[in-house]
Amino acid sequence: MFASLTKYGQAFLIGLQSNLVYRVNFGIRGFFSFFHLIVVFILWSAVYGSQGQVAGFSFAQTFTYFVALIVVQFMIGAFNEDYQISEEIRNGLINQFLLKPVNYFAYRFSIYLSARLVTGLLILVPLVVLYPLLHQHLALSFDAWRYAAVVPALMMSALIQFGIAYIFGMLSFWFLEIQGFVILSMALESLLGGQIFPLDLLPRTFFDISAGLPYFYQMYFPVALLTGRISDPALIVPMLQIQLFWVVIILLTGRFLWHRGLRLHTAVGG
Amino acid sequence: MGISHYIRIWLTSARYSIVRTLMFRGDFFIWSMVELFWMTVNVLMVSVIYDHTQSLAGWTKYEMMLLVGTSMLIQRFLMGFFWSSIFEMGRNIRTGNFDFFLAQPGNVMFMATTRKIDADSLANSIVALALVIYSAAQLHLHPGPLDLAIYAVLVVCGVVIHYSVLVLCIAAAFWVTSAQGIEGSYFTLSEFSRLPREAFRGIAYGVANLVFVWALPMVVVSNVPASALIHGLDWRLALWVVGMAIAWFGLATWVFHRGLRRYSSASS
Numbered sequence: 191m192f193a194s195l196t197k198y199g200q201a202f203l204i205g206l207q208s209n210l211v212y213r214v215n216f217g218i219r220g221f222f223s224f225f226h227l228i229v230v231f232i233l234w235s236a237v238y239g240s241q242g243q244v245a246g247f248s249f250a251q252t253f254t255y256f257v258a259l260i261v262v263q264f265m266i267g268a269f270n271e272d273y274q275i276s277e278e279i280r281n282g283l284i285n286q287f288l289l290k291p292v293n294y295f296a297y298r299f300s301i302y303l304s305a306r307l308v309t310g311l312l313i314l315v316p317l318v319v320l321y322p323l324l325h326q327h328l329a330l331s332f333d334a335w336r337y338a339a340v341v342p343a344l345m346m347s348a349l350i351q352f353g354i355a356y357i358f359g360m361l362s363f364w365f366l367e368i369q370g371f372v373i374l375s376m377a378l379e380s381l382l383g384g385q386i387f388p389l390d391l392l393p394r395t396f397f398d399i400s401a402g403l404p405y406f407y408q409m410y411f412p413v414a415l416l417t418g419r420i421s422d423p424a425l426i427v428p429m430l431q432i433q434l435f436w437v438v439i440i441l442l443t444g445r446f447l448w449h450r451g452l453r454l455h456t457a458v459g460g
Numbered sequence: 461m462g463i464s465h466y467i468r469i470w471l472t473s474a475r476y477s478i479v480r481t482l483m484f485r486g487d488f489f490i491w492s493m494v495e496l497f498w499m500t501v502n503v504l505m506v507s508v509i510y511d512h513t514q515s516l517a518g519w520t521k522y523e524m525m526l527l528v529g530t531s532m533l534i535q536r537f538l539m540g541f542f543w544s545s546i547f548e549m550g551r552n553i554r555t556g557n558f559d560f561f562l563a564q565p566g567n568v569m570f571m572a573t574t575r576k577i578d579a580d581s582l583a584n585s586i587v588a589l590a591l592v593i594y595s596a597a598q599l600h601l602h603p604g605p606l607d608l609a610i611y612a613v614l615v616v617c618g619v620v621i622h623y624s625v626l627v628l629c630i631a632a633a634f635w636v637t638s639a640q641g642i643e644g645s646y647f648t649l650s651e652f653s654r655l656p657r658e659a660f661r662g663i664a665y666g667v668a669n670l671v672f673v674w675a676l677p678m679v680v681v682s683n684v685p686a687s688a689l690i691h692g693l694d695w696r697l698a699l700w701v702v703g704m705a706i707a708w709f710g711l712a713t714w715v716f717h718r719g720l721r722r723y724s725s726a727s728s
Contacts, residue, residue: 232655244512391511
């Protein structure tokens with residue numbers, strides 16, 4: 191147990207170093223995400239127009255939702271893990287792991303954690319800088335139960351985020367080019383994860399359908415919890431259970447694809 | 461070298477791109493789906509928003525759909541005719557593969573930005589056009605041939621403006637070597653093109669209006685052709701768009717050629 195902690199701790203530290211190299215790139219990306227907030231602000235100001243509430247939420251609540259979405263994205267979102275995994279499979283870099291007592295999933299997950307530590311801290315910079323401009327449009331809820339539920343929800347969302355990226359990376363065993371799949375799934379994730387609009391604006395039936403899908407728990411669920419869009423404490427436990435169910439399914443699928451993929455894999459060169 | 465020379469070069473590149481597309485049919489299918497899906501996402505957003513409101517900055521649902529359709533049409537043309545070439549240009553400048561274009565018989569900017577055509581984007585421009593036509597039908601619009609010609613000219617001006625802004629973004633690679641992430645700035649800007657011009661009024665004391673509607677052309681580019689169809693042509697706005705197209709294209713050409721002087725072949 192301790193040995194494996196040290197082993198993957200090292201992977202984490204290496205990941206930390208290599209991600210710190212790209213701190214400026216991540217910083218620029220963070221800055222542009224806030225540029226996106228201008229679009230959100232203008233669009234939703236126009237939607238609210240003269241009405242005080244849309245679907246029971248004030249403008250400040252909706253705007254807070256979009257701000258939280260960006261922050262959570264930088265803290266747990268999978269950025270390009272799928273490409274990195276795909277590259278390692280295609281270039282044969284995974285061969286080294288096949289000969290060593292290293293679990294490839296755990297290794298990649300350690301690196302993902304280190305990358306999110308870097309981006310998660312970096313996104314706080316524009317947030318703090320812009321806070322004086324933003325704070326009058328923010329509405330946060332401070333219920334204790336909310337924060338108690340957000341922590342496990344965020345951890346499981348991180349596993350879903352990484353797990354889906356891992357699954358797409360695994361597709362490289364079968365397909366030469368996964369970019370198309372990745373962007374197609376990105377569109378699906380943005381829509382069903384609530385990044386285009388808060389899912390609670392959907393008609394009831396569609397909302398209920400979306401609440402059964404993994405994308406709901408990948409982004410919308412923790413953010414809606416954090417920003418008060420999910421207001422019934424009785425819903426939390428069943429939703430956390432569905433989230434856990436998807437975590438298990440996704441991790442098992444990733445594991446299955448890894449073992450199936452290795453059967454096809456040919457390690458060329460040395 | 462006359463225009464016919466460039467048309468011949470372009471047709472040759474186009475033929476090459478189509479043959480390539482036919483070779484990778486699966487790829488064509490997946491990328492067409494990707495774009496179609498992203499367009500659907502945008503249409504769904506409009507649809508969901510109008511479940512909760514009657515009008516957005518004075519625009520009704522189908523007026524907004526027509527705006528989004530126009531914005532998509534311009535973007536599909538940009539993607540179809542120029543995106544791959546311009547995107548690769550950034551990488552080629554870094555790796556030194558850009559040398560290849562310097563040795564070709566024609567204007568470097570033309571050769572480097574028109575080499576590849578994306579058939580999937582062009583296929584989806586038909587979907588965008590269908591959205592425009594469907595919205596126009598829902599609004600009971602009956603544009604005459606002149607209105608359609610004006611709409612087409614404005615859309616072409618829009619493509620020229622987007623092209624110029626994209627070239628400007630990527631030409632940064634001549635100075636900063638790695639333009640990675642800079643193309644992202646173009647996408648952020650293009651998000652503005654789906655917003656109605658009227659929504660900017662009064663936000664941040666009108667500064668937003670000045671910056672995003674007038675200084676950066678993305679909003680006007682999609683709004684003017686869409687309004688021309690819906691409300692009839694506003695000559696002053698149309699002339700502004702044509703003027704902007706000329707100005708931005710001039711700026712892009714100038715910056716590109718300044719950058720070209722700095723190009724020192726492979727870096728590392």
